[in-house]
Each structure stands twice: as structure tokens, then as C-alpha cells.
Amino acid sequence: MTGAHVLTTNPAGPASAIDGVADPRLDTTHGPILYLEDISVTFDGFRALNQLTLYIDDGELRCIIGPNGAGKTTMMDVITGKTRPDRGTAFFGQIIDLLELDEPAIAQAGIGRKFQKPSVFEELSVFENLELAMRTDKRTWPTLFAKLNGAQRDDIEDVLQTIGLPEQRRQRAGSLSHGQKQWLEIGMLLMQRPKLLLVDEPVAGMTHQETERTAELLLSLAGKHSVVVVEHDMEFVRSIARKVTVLHEGSVLTEGSMDEVQQDQRVIEVYLGA
């Protein structure tokens, strides 16, 4: 079992690598790390997001659920700079305006994203995947002459342990199993030392055991990071969520604990179409 290392060898977690390194401008003194206010996105007349307002607290683990087309992925696209909203504001902390930044700038400010489909660099080794994701100077010339120092090697080793892939470090990422690729991608997120992690359907296609380990991994990250998980698997959401947000037709339908949400009449209607 390749995932055996998850959380077992590093109970306290490798503090150096896992702790987020905040952009000095990141100001979370008022509580929330992410402010989305009144965001609307329209694609060819289709309203993907409709005056969405959502706050994520610093250190929180938040699950976002909702039927297909509720706007979950579009919301992630807006936060990471892939899609520009027609209106509304998006702030990371109180000062950093996400709508003024492009994807690399947002990534460097401290927002990491894991895609729905595992997307690792298949031709590169596991180690090299982590090396590329590492938080460091990412301009061209410094990258050309970049050499790993001892601390950086240690960071990569720590993350390899955390995601349970130390034996696979030399292996081509393309040859990993589906679950291992998902973990590698989470590992790449950790290497960026983000303050906010956006995780899109982390357990899709995973076996039961792999799902459990992923839940442990995500739970261990909360606190040090803010984690936003979009997921369809209700059992998985129940196992990790403290607070759940339900999206429907591009805006927030309700928020609360999993139990509260599941008993909410409107949520039942949306999901069952009753």
C-alpha cells in the first residue's frame, strides 16, 4: 500500500514545507481570507454565477457542494484568474484584489488549485513535479540557473512523505496510479506553500481506502491553510466537513453544518428535483 505513509510517519507534519508562506500583503486580521462579493459570470447568456457572495475564514476547511451546473468550477476559475467576472469583487485577504492579477500572480500570492482531472507533468518524475511547484523565484533567468539547496531538498522529501510517495520519487509521474496522481497534485499544491487551497473533486475515481487517506490528508492541512473542497461524494464531505456551502444556479443556497444542510428543505428540493 503506497499510501501507508500518509500521516503516519509525520504525525506533526513537516512544519517547514506545509506551512503556508503568506504574501506580505495578505491581511486576514478581520477573519476571512477570501472575500467574494456579488460575483456574476455570464457565458453566452448563461448565468454561471449569479451575484455570488461567499467568505472563507483563515484556516477553515470548507466544502462546497451543489448539483451540476451550480457554478462550482466557475467560482474556482474566478478565484484563480482563469475567468473574469462581469461584475463583483474578489479579494484575497483585505488588500489583494484578485481581479487585477493573472493566474501566475495569483498562484504566487498564495492560492493553489488542484484540478478535477489529475493534471501532473507526466513526462517528469515525481520529484521533478514537486521541484517545479516549489515556492521560489519563478522568473526565467533565475529558473535557468536554479539549483536545489539543502532546505529545499528537505522540503521536497517532507512532502514526498506527507503524500506517501517517497519510493516513487524517481518514477515518471505518468506511470502513477490515478490515486497517486491525485496525491502528487496535492503535494504540488503544498510545495507552493499556499495560504488557500482550492481542491476540485479530490476523490473522484478513488477507491474507498484511497478516499479515506485523502480525507486524512486534507484534514491535516486545515488550520495551517484554508482549504476549499468541491466534491460530489456526500460521504466524503460528511467525513471532513465542518461547514458546508450549497451552491445552486450560481449563488449560495445555504450554509451550515452537514446535518443542517441535509435537512434543509430547499437543498432536498434542489438535489431531488422535488
Add this chain to the structure above:
Amino acid sequence: MGISELLARDAGGRVFLTLLVLVGVFLPSLHLLLPETSPLHISAYTLTLIGKYLCYALLALAVDLVWGFGGILSLGHGAFFALGGYAMGMHMMRQIGDRGVYGNPLLPDFMVFLNWTELPWYWLGFDRFWFAALMVLLVPGSLAFVFGWLAFRSRVTGVYLSIITQALTYALMLAFFRNEMGFGGNNGLTDFKDILGFSLQADGTRVFLFVTTALCLGLAYIACRFVVSSKLGRVVVAVRDAESRTRFIGYRVEWFKLWIFVFSAVLAGLAGALYVPQVGIINPGEFSPLNSLELVIWVAVGGRATLYGAVLGAILVNYSKTVFTAILPEVWLFALGALFVLVTLFLPNGLIGLLSQRRGERA
């Protein structure tokens, strides 16, 4: 990173560099030291022909860098080669001085023929070698920078990028065909006499050019190997395989593409500058879209993303071309097309892929 460290894991590169040193030392020796009657004598023609292949090999390296590693299928790299060639040609044109047919000390013959009375401003400075040498690198590099900046910033990729690179070289060809451009129109630049004061016809000069080409090819190979072994090289491969993912981990993808594209264009320009003194002519035909397509075939035949594969492909295809066009000139283009189709279908990793596959099976 030392050179030995760089080549430690590059067996193909060690073989290539060893062969290159042998070729660079023995062929000129056989040419200079053996009498013409000896069966082992290398004629000046053969030496220059092989020198030409080495220039093509350098050009193929440049293409492999952007296409094989960066996934940017440039169908216009011939343009950078031609621009480097023109820059060197302009220098040698001005070196002719008053030895031209019209005996004008300042103006090249074709300008006298067009009744021009003064040298266009963009010909100024080319009488100095260092200036011309700088332009050999700077002109292709700047064009690649401007073109790449516009294209990559607008996120033009894939087949669209290939088409506009093809359009770029075609547009340059049409422009250089025009007499008013001041580059000799369809005749191009020729009748060169000497380089750095040495006659181009002299044996010693030919040998010098040959050795210089081999040296440049070797150094360029090592530089390319350094680039692809660096972290920047890995980012470029990452961009090739998952561009948006690379952006989301914080790399400005367009700058990395631009970096590799400009570096590659500079190498292509250098190849052109070494080519022109050896073949003695540069004309707008070098900008022809067909030339740029051929480069891609060399790299595909040899094997992408290996560097030495590109060298092998360039030399093999051009040797075949020499043989074919002597025997059955009209068949060559069909043979080339067929080669490309066959390689694409049956040898997706080129000849090098075939070799390493064989080795893998034996192991």
C-alpha cells in the same frame, strides 16, 4: 554545472561529440595533408558539403529545442536561419569593396545596377566583422522576440501558431524578393571574395570555416543540453505537456516560451551565418516555407526531444537529398513527403526512438 556532469547521463551526446571531434580533426587533415591522388583524400567539395550538413545540424538543434522540448511547432525557423545568413552575406558583400564588376568602392554591384547612389542606412556598419557578427545573433533574436511576444502573450498555440510562423517566413521571402528592399532581390547576395581578409577559395579558409562550424555545433549542443537539463528546461517541458497547469503553479508561461524561442532563433541565425560563407550565396529562396517544413522533417526523422536525434536526422536527410537530387531530382520531394508520413506513422520517436527501443528489448 561542469560539462562532464552535464554529459554524464547523456550517452547519445557523448557519442555525438566524440564523432564531431573526430570529424573536425580528421576530415580537414585528410584534405590538407594527403595528395589529391590518394584514395583517402577529401576534396574541397566534400569538405564544404559536410560543413553545410553541420550547419543544418545546428539549425535542427534549434528546431528540436522549440518543438521537441517546448512543443512549439515553428514552421518558420528557416527565416531565422536566412536572416543570420543575410547578415553575414552583407558583411562579405561590403568586404568585396571595389573588386566588384562595377568597381564601386562603397556600393555592392546590385545597387550600382539599380542606379542607387548611396548605401541604405541599414547597410551601415556591416563593413565591420564584429558588427555583422552581432547582427547575426541580434536580428533573428529580435524578430523572434517581437513575434513571440505578440503570439505567446495572446496565447496563440498549436496549429494557429504554426500557420503564422509559416506566414512569417513567406512574407519575408516576398519582401526579400523585391529589389527595392536593398538585399539584392531574387539574386540575393553572392560573388563573395573573402572573409576576415582570407580568400574564400583558399584551402586554409575552407578548413577554417569547417572547423569553426564543427566547434560552434559542439558548443551549441552543450549549451542546449545545459538548457534542457536546467530547471528552465523542465518548465518548458511542463508547458509543452500541461500549459495551464504550469500557469497555475506560478510560472509566466509566455516568458518561458519566449525565452526558448528567442534562444532557438539565435542558434538558427548562427547556423545561417556559418552556412553562407561555405556555400557562397544567400538568396530569398532560403525563406521559402518549404525549407522550414524540411527542418521539421529532419527532427522528426532523427527523433524529437533528444538533441542528438535532431543532428542525426539533419545529416541523414540531407545526405539522402544530395544523393537523390543527383540521381532522380524530380522524385526528391515525393520521397521527402513519404519519409515524413512513414516516420509519423511508424516511428513516432524517430530513429533514436527505434535505437533505444532495440536497446531496451535486449536489456
